Structures are given as structure tokens and as C-alpha cells.
Amino acid sequence: MTTTRRLSLLTPSGRLTLGNLLGALRPMAAAQDGADCFYGISDLHALTTPRAPDTLRAAVREQATLLLAAGLDRSTLFVQSQVPAHAQLGYLLECVATTGELGRMIQFKEKARQGASVRASLFTYPVLMAADILLYRTEQVPVGDDQRQHVELARDLALRFNGTYGPVFTVPEVTVPPAGARVMDLADPARKMSKSGADAGVIALLDPPDVVRRKVARAVTDSDTGAGAVRRDRDAKPGVTNLLEILEACGGSADGITTYGALKKAVTDAVVAELEPLQQRYAELSADPAHVAAVYAEGARRCREVTEPVLAAAQAAVGLG
Numbered sequence: 001m002t003t004t005r006r007l008s009l010l011t012p013s014g015r016l017t018l019g020n021l022l023g024a025l026r027p028m029a030a031a032q033d034g035a036d037c038f039y040g041i042s043d044l045h046a047l048t049t050p051r052a053p054d055t056l057r058a059a060v061r062e063q064a065t066l067l068l069a070a071g072l073d074r075s076t077l078f079v080q081s082q083v084p085a086h087a088q089l090g091y092l093l094e095c096v097a098t099t100g101e102l103g104r105m106i107q108f109k110e111k112a113r114q115g116a117s118v119r120a121s122l123f124t125y126p127v128l129m130a131a132d133i134l135l136y137r138t139e140q141v142p143v144g145d146d147q148r149q150h151v152e153l154a155r156d157l158a159l160r161f162n163g164t165y166g167p168v169f170t171v172p173e174v175t176v177p178p179a180g181a182r183v184m185d186l187a188d189p190a191r192k193m194s195k196s197g198a199d200a201g202v203i204a205l206l207d208p209p210d211v212v213r214r215k216v217a218r219a220v221t222d223s224d225t226g227a228g229a230v231r232r233d234r235d236a237k238p239g240v241t242n243l244l245e246i247l248e249a250c251g252g253s254a255d256g257i258t259t260y261g262a263l264k265k266a267v268t269d270a271v272v273a274e275l276e277p278l279q280q281r282y283a284e285l286s287a288d289p290a291h292v293a294a295v296y297a298e299g300a301r302r303c304r305e306v307t308e309p310v311l312a313a314a315q316a317a318v319g320l321g
């Protein structure tokens with residue numbers, strides 16, 4: 001029996017949130033059983049938008065420690081820039097990708113619309129993402145709708161490369177991930193809670209209990225306070241529905257709760273209890289940075305071992321070396 005290989009990368013473009021925990025880190029931890037998981041920090045992708053070097057370095061260090069604190073200790077953990085094959089294969093794939101297809105990427109079009117001039121890497125990053133996927137011979141890539149087009153590009157590039165130069169890459173399939181938690185912004189429940197969102201509506205994984213309490217206390221509910229006000233209704237009561245879903249995802253229950261005040265107290269208690277062991281483990285790991293560095297050094301070593309033959313096959317196929 002072959003073990004399933006799983007690959008997932010998180011970009012250090014801000015502080016990890018409760019949404020990242022419930023929607024990504026928790027399922028990633030659960031997936032470790034019976035699978036060979038590669039979980040990476042995509043620091044190269046973070047460079048597609050301007051950020052100060054010290055900010056990026058701090059975000060990578062914090063995220064590296066948080067992945068371990070979240071229990072991903074039975075996986076190969078790595079930082080993308082420490083595995084040179086990602087950037088090297090990215091370049092080879094840029095030589096089979098076309099400007100036309102990259103210009104059609106919805107995320108590029110949306111981001112480019114916001115500013116007059118953007119980094120060239122924002123245009124080419126879906127190709128680097130294709131390299132991330134193809135280097136690990138990933139067969140199935142479970143992604144949400146926002147990343148679907150990028151994985152389809154990885155498929156197209158793999159097929160085109162194989163057709164032009166010979167069968168080097170495994171062609172990945174896009175699969176639908178199991179329905180996971182979708183945590184909305186507390187201050188603006190029409191938006192997903194995001195690393196780049198305004199601070200008031202976003203619970204960061206390292207927020208101390210009093211900050212969690214303050215943010216939940218200010219969460220948007222609505223003006224309807226009569227009997228039955230605390231109920232799920234995504235269209236009419238998005239803020240209340242979000243709080244109820246966070247409560248349940250954090251192991252709490254809304255049984256007997258009839259007021260927004262009681263709901264917010266229960267949500268605060270459940271979130272604080274969910275974050276407490278993670279924050280404690282984070283503090284322990286932060287006190288031992290050499291251990292964290294050793295875990296990532298070993299992860300990068302294993303990634304190099306897995307990716308170098310794939311890169312070498314691609315280089316030989318195009319006529320390099």
C-alpha cells in the first residue's frame with residue numbers, strides 16, 4: 001500500500017487567525033494519520049507584495065513555531081525558500097507558460113486593479129505555485145474556489161511540458177476539500193476573517209484572552225433582540241450565525257443561550273479555551289528556537305531529497321546540462 005502524499009503551503013502575509021486554525025491547521029493536523037504530509041511556509045509567495053524584510057522574517061519565524069504548536073509535528077515542515085528547487089522549477093515552467101494565460105488569472109486581475117503598478121512576481125506567482133505542486137508529484141490538490149484556477153494552470157502546464165518534452169510530471173487533479181469551517185470577520189461578517197483584515201474583526205492565534213474578549217464583545221450582531229434572536233440565519237443574521245459557528249467549532253454549545261451578551265461570553269470562553277494550549281505550546285517552543293530551527297532544517301533536507309530528482313528530470317528534458 002502506498003501512503004498518500006499531501007502538500008499544503010501557508011503564506012506568511014500576516015498573523016495566522018482563528019480562521020486559519022479552524023479552516024486549515026486543524027484539518028491539516030487530522031490529515032497526518034496515515035499520510036505523508038509536507039506542510040510549507042511559502043515565503044517566496046509573500047514577496048509578491050511589498051513588505052519590510054524584518055516583518056517578513058518575523059512572520060516566518062512566528063508561523064514556523066505556530067505550525068509546530070498546532071500539532072503538525074508528524075509532518076515534513078519546511079520553508080519554501082530553503083528548498084531551491086521551487087524557484088528553479090518555477091523558472092522552467094515560466095518557459096512553458098504564456099502571458100495570455102497568466103493575464104487571465106482572476107486573483108491577478110483583482111489585485112492589479114487596486115494599484116497602478118504591481119510586482120512582476122504577482123503576475124508569475126501561479127507558475128511558482130504550479131512548481132510547488134509538481135515538484136512533490138502531488139496527485140490530488142484539494143482547494144477552495146479561490147485557488148481552483150491556479151491548480152488548473154498547474155495541470156495545463158504539466159500537460160504542456162509533458163507533451164513538449166516528455167513525461168516528467170504527474171498531472172494533478174483538482175479535488176473538492178471536505179466542507180470545513182468558514183470563519184467570518186467579526187466586524188464585517190460578509191467578509192472572510194483574513195490575515196490581512198482590519199484588526200478589530202480578526203482573532204489572531206496569539207491574541208491574549210483579554211484581547212479576544214474585547215474583539216468578541218464588539219462583534220457585529222444585529223438590532224433584533226426579541227425571543228429567538230440567537231439563531232442561525234446566514235442571510236438575515238450573518239454576525240450571529242458566525243458567532244454560533246465559532247462557538248460550535250471550538251467545542252461549545254448554544255443550548256439555553258437567548259441573549260447576545262450570553263452568546264458572546266460563551267464564544268469568548270470557548271475561543272480562549274481553544275487557543276490556550278496552542279499559546280502555551282507556542283511559548284515553550286519560542287523558548288527553544290534551536291529545536292524549531294532543527295525541525296525545519298530536517299524538513300528542508302527531506303524536501304530537497306524528494307524534489308531534486310523531479311527538478312533534474314525537468315532540466316534534462318528541456319536540454320539543460
Ligand code: AMP
Binds near residue numbers: 010018019
Ligand atoms: P489564507 O490565510 O487565505 O492564505 O489561507 C490559508 C488557509 O487557511 C487556507 O486553507 C484557507 O482556506 C484557510 N482559511 C483562511 N481564512 C479562513 C477563514 N476565515 N475560515 C476558514 N478557513 C480559512
